[in-house]
Amino acid sequence: xxxxxxxxxxxxxxxxxxxxxxxxxxxxxxxxVLAAHTVGQGGGRAAFAPGTGRALAQATSVDELLLQAAExxxxxxxxxxxxxxxxxxQFGPPRxxxxxxxxxxxxxxxxxxxxxxxYREALEANPDSxxxxxxxxxxxxxxxxxxxGIHVLTAALDRQPLAGSLHxxxxxxxxxxxQRPNEVAIQSLERxxxxxxxxxxxxxLLGRVARVLGESDRAAAFLRNGLSQAPExxxxxxxxxxALAAREELTEAADALARAAALxxxxxxxxVDLAGVLLRAGRPSEALRILAPFDERDDPDVxxxxxxxxxxxxxxxxxxxxxWFQELKRRQKDKTEASARAKAEVGQGILSWEAGDLEAAxxxxxxxxxxxxxxxxxxxxxxxxxxxxxxxxxxxxxxEEVLEIDPDNAQALVVLGRARMRTAPAEGLVFL
Numbered sequence: 001x002x003x004x005x006x007x008x009x010x011x012x013x014x015x016x017x018x019x020x021x022x023x024x025x026x027x028x029x030x031x032x033v034l035a036a037h038t039v040g041q042g043g044g045r046a047a048f049a050p051g052t053g054r055a056l057a058q059a060t061s062v063d064e065l066l067l068q069a070a071e072x073x074x075x076x077x078x079x080x081x082x083x084x085x086x087x088x089x090q091f092g093p094p095r096x097x098x099x100x101x102x103x104x105x106x107x108x109x110x111x112x113x114x115x116x117x118x119y120r121e122a123l124e125a126n127p128d129s130x131x132x133x134x135x136x137x138x139x140x141x142x143x144x145x146x147x148x149g150i151h152v153l154t155a156a157l158d159r160q161p162l163a164g165s166l167h168x169x170x171x172x173x174x175x176x177x178x179q180r181p182n183e184v185a186i187q188s189l190e191r192x193x194x195x196x197x198x199x200x201x202x203x204x205l206l207g208r209v210a211r212v213l214g215e216s217d218r219a220a221a222f223l224r225n226g227l228s229q230a231p232e233x234x235x236x237x238x239x240x241x242x243a244l245a246a247r248e249e250l251t252e253a254a255d256a257l258a259r260a261a262a263l264x265x266x267x268x269x270x271x272v273d274l275a276g277v278l279l280r281a282g283r284p285s286e287a288l289r290i291l292a293p294f295d296e297r298d299d300p301d302v303x304x305x306x307x308x309x310x311x312x313x314x315x316x317x318x319x320x321x322x323x324w325f326q327e328l329k330r331r332q333k334d335k336t337e338a339s340a341r342a343k344a345e346v347g348q349g350i351l352s353w354e355a356g357d358l359e360a361a362x363x364x365x366x367x368x369x370x371x372x373x374x375x376x377x378x379x380x381x382x383x384x385x386x387x388x389x390x391x392x393x394x395x396x397x398x399x400e401e402v403l404e405i406d407p408d409n410a411q412a413l414v415v416l417g418r419a420r421m422r423t424a425p426a427e428g429l430v431f432l
Contacts, residue, residue: 062088062095069101078108096126103135110408112143128159134169143410146177164197171205181209200230204239211243219243234263238270241277250281261290268294272301279305284312300328342372349381361385376402380411387415395419 065088072081085102089095099122106115119136122129133156137149153170160166171188178185189206203226210219223240230236241257244250257274264270271294275287287309294302307321349364362385368378383398396419402412 062091062098065091066098066101069105073101073105076108078105081105082109094121094125096122096129096132099125100129100132100135103132103139107135107139112139112408113410113413115139130156130160130163130166134165137169137173141173141176143408146173149173150177162195164192164195165199167192167195168197168199168202168205175205181212198225198229200226200233200236202226204233204236207236207239207243211239211246214246216243216246220247232263234260234267234270237263238273242273245277245280250277253277254281254283265293268299268302272305275305275309279308279312282312284309288313297324298328300325300332303328338371342368342375342378345371346378346381349378349385353385358385358389362389374401374405376406376409376412379405380409380415383412383415387419392419 065084069081069084069088072078072084082102082105085098085105088098089102099118103115103118103122106112106118116136116139119132119139122132123136126132133152137152139149140146140152141149150170150173153166153173157163157166157170167188171185171192174182174185174188186209189202189209192202193206203222207219207222207226210216210222220240220243223236223243226236227233227240237256237260241253241255241260244253244256254274254277257270257277261267261270261274271290275290278284278287278290287305291302291306291309295306297303303321303325307318307325310318310321345364345368349361349368352358352360352364362382365378365382365385369375369382372378379398379402383395383402386392386398387395395415399412399416399419402409403416406412
């Protein structure tokens with residue numbers, strides 16, 4: 001979990017982007033080689049808070065600006081907070097608290113490139129700042145650079161091997177990258193626990209790993225530890241329900257999953273888990289009721305369970321529902337195969353670019369888009385190729401198309417900024 005004001009979202013397992021999107025520097029549009037980021041090991045303040053040093057008049061000025069920025073942050077006036085922190089950074093040598101809080105404000109303003117720069121500068125000012133390393137790693141991962149985030153945390157652990165939270169965050173990113181239980185990540189989780197890191201979502205991941213490995217008793221124990229600290233956490237409740245279901249404790253499992261679903265009423269996955277347990281418990285009418293808000297006829301998991309519940313109740317609609325499920329699975333398979341082909345074309349485009357053949361690279365990116373229309377990574381790479389070839393307006397059009405789909409796409413922002421710089425420098429600087 002991120003530190004400070006941005007740490008609002010719970011960790012929901014090890015899901016992550018399947019394709020890493022390039023975060024490029026403003027001076028280059030070379031296609032992605034996910035370079036290791038050379039930073040120190042993380043720290044900074046764990047919350048948006050003013051500094052404390054008041055020995056010098058200069059430092060006092062910084063502290064006053066920090067107090068004002070903290071007040072602006074409490075009002076969620078992130079633009080004012082950023083402006084105050086930008087003023088504070090002008091005083092004297094760099095201060096980690098100023099730079100870390102600046103990173104938080106920039107993230108809230110959806111300026112990920114600038115936020116990453118602020119976190120890196122915080123680490124340069126204090127290489128032992130754990131929160132800055134963790135927030136930088138999370139920011140990189142959230143924008144597709146999982147390898148970069150893992151590098152940041154690994155470097156931090158080289159300096160501070162006894163920092164339990166670093167072990168936890170490293171495990172989290174490895175799970176997101178690998179999409180499956182991983183021995184290194186499991187060891188990192190266990191090490192975090194040994195070092196006294198006891199945040200609820202450490203137990204969530206330990207419980208999930210144990211459940212996936214078939215150790216449902218251990219899973220339930222871990223998850224109950226987490227729930228003792230966060231009794232209304234829907235992810236912990238969901239995992240506990242799944243662990244209890246694996247032990248065939250279906251009534252208790254349904255109760256836990258029902259609590260999770262009530263806390264996250266718009267989450268179809270929670271409803272699917274609960275309906276599955278209800279069906280196993282011989283309660284098809286309840287399963288249909290739970291699935292009703294999500295029966296949009298296009299989610300294979302929902303459609304399958306609806307068909308099963310209808311069949312259990314002897315409803316004639318079951319046959320048609322299950323036929324539609326088979327059709328959805330076929331479409332899903334076709335989409336998955338097209339996505340794999342699109343990824344391969346993007347990979348070939350990167351190789352063509354690295355070989356200096358921009359025209360071939362552009363053709364590869366276009367073929368990727370033929371397989372997967374509107375796919376932001378392929379669109380952003382094509383925009384970069386167009387700009388590099390001097391087709392400025394085409395690059396702008398493509399970048400704007402990407403940003404309509406993905407407003408925080410770093411590559412598209414850089415393309416648009418560099419393109420605008422050629423005609424309207426002030427406007428271009430806004431994007432860069």
